Amino acid sequence: MATGAATGNQTAAQALLVEMLDPAVRADPYPVFTRIRELGPMVLPETGMVxxxxFADCDEVLRHPSSCSDGMKSSVVQRQIAEGITPQRTATPGFLFLDPPDHTRLRTLAQQAFSPKAVRALEPEIRALVGELLDAVAARGTGEQTPGAPFDVVSDLAYPLPVAVICRLLGVPLSDEPQFSRAAALLAQGLDPIMTLTGQASANADERLRADEWMRDYLGHLVAKRRAEPREDMISALIAAEEDGDQLTVDEIIATCDLLLIAGHETTVNLIANAVLAMMRAPAQWAALAGDPDRANVIIEETLRYDPPVQLVMRIAGDEMVIGDLCIAKGDSILLLIAAANRDPDAFDRPDVFDPDREGLRHLSFSKGPHFCLGAPLARLEARIALTELARRFPHARLAAEPVYKPNVTLRGLASLRLG
Structure with missing residues (x-):
């Protein structure tokens, strides 16, 4: 277990971490994150977790060569397996939850679809799609400058855009989107550390298991179709790679596509909606973007710091690690509260202020090291086009209702954001 100068008592730490899971704080978890950060690094011996x-600690962990993502390396999991409590992993994980060399092999193959050249080639299609979505919004109103009735940024733009893009990349028929969107939403909730922090399974654990089985079965059938009739899509490319000797199994193809379907749209939805909400609460920023589309880049980077789509991540110490004053034992779990780190006053001036013009824009929201977000260039492109076009067409938009949040803790984001 970790040793060293960990601050804060364990009871207070545990209580704050459980409070972080409370749906009542989902609309604004940042006061809780502040209290957690003020306690300093937390050592929780009973759960084998730090x-x-x-910011500095989280940055160091993400970059550390012994920082692993495979949860099976956890000492707690290994002990449970030895005692017959937890069965070994039966489903092949996506590369997000693997370490080299498996992670390297799978990521290298998937990365072909997210290369700079491949992303640039998608720009005309993304622009056309954003135009169609906003045309539909404008058609419901009295003109393009002011919608005639409230519209929902999430359901009218932020959600359908990345879903359509990732479906096109993978070769998933868009007509099937309603079927897998519900499954993907449930699986995203599975990233929340409820069991780790409370010792109790989440209320919908069985439902998530069924969703996972459905998703893998669906993708398995799609892989079989692409094997028989290849197309210009990522599933066909992964199959071809397998046949060229990269030894990519069917389960690995399914796991990779499963991961990209969830991560490829859930986080981008959050990024677009969070950016709009931040500007709605700072109207001068919305007006500035409407007048200068080039501001979109700094708005996106500040949103990633100020209100990140991924609020926390987990790592495992693959070997003994020293972070700050703490010596972390091999096999300990490491929970990184990215949303708290991104508002660390030791790293940022006025951290709780949304300021796209701040000097030295930086954040940890796309991770660091070998697990740096594969889809970061695509997410930035989608968000840039969506935000600039939305502000250009509706420069006088304002909040029409209080935002509504999804229950997710890790992939925290809006379920509804109505503007008028």
């Missing part, structure tokens, strides 16, 4: 919430 929690970091400061």
């Amino acid at each position: 929690v970091f919430s400061g």
Whole structure:
């Protein structure tokens, strides 16, 4: 277990971490994150876990060569397996939850679809799609400058855009989107550390298991179709790679596509909606973007710091690690509160202020090291086009209702954001 100068008592730490899971704080978890960060690094011996919430510590863990993503390396999991409590993993995980060399092999193959050249080639299609979506919004109103009735940024733009893009990349028929969107939403909730922090399974654990089985079965059938009739899509490319000797199994193809379907749209939805909400609460920023589309880049980077789509991540110490004053034992779990780190006053001036013009824009929201977000260039492109076009067409838009949040803790985001 970790040793060293961990601050804060364990009872207070555990209580704050459980409070972080409370749906009542989902609309604004940042006061809780502040209190957690003020306690400093937390050592929780009973769960074999260390929690970091400061920017420097989180940055160091993400970059550390012994920082692993495979949860099977956890000492707690290994002990449970030895005692017959937890069965070994039966489903092949996506590369997000693997370490080299498996992670390297799978990521290298998937990365072909997210290369700079491949992303640039998608720009005309993304622009056309954004135009169609906003045309539909404008058609419901009295003109393009002011919608005639409230519209929902999430359901009218932020959600359908990345879903259509990732479907096109993978070769998933868009007509099937309603079927897998519900499954993907449930699986995204599975990233929340409820069991880790409370010792109790989440209320919908069985439902998530069924969703996972359905998703893998659906993708398995799609892989079989692409094997028989290849197309210009990522599933066909992964199959071809397998046949060329990269030894990519059917389960690995399914797991990779499963991961990209969830991560490829859930986080981008959050990024677009969070950026709009931040500007609605700072109207001068919305007006500035409407007048200068080039501001979109700094708005996106500040949103990633100020209100990140991924609020926390988990790592495992693959070997003994020293982070700050803490010595972390091999096999310990490491919970990184990215949303807290991104508002660390030791790293940022006025951290709780949304300021796209701040000097030295930086954040940890796309991770660091070998797990740096594969889809970061695509997410930035989608968000840039969506935000600039939305502000250009509706420069006088304002909040029409209080935002509504999804229950997710890790992939925290809006379920509804109505403007008028």
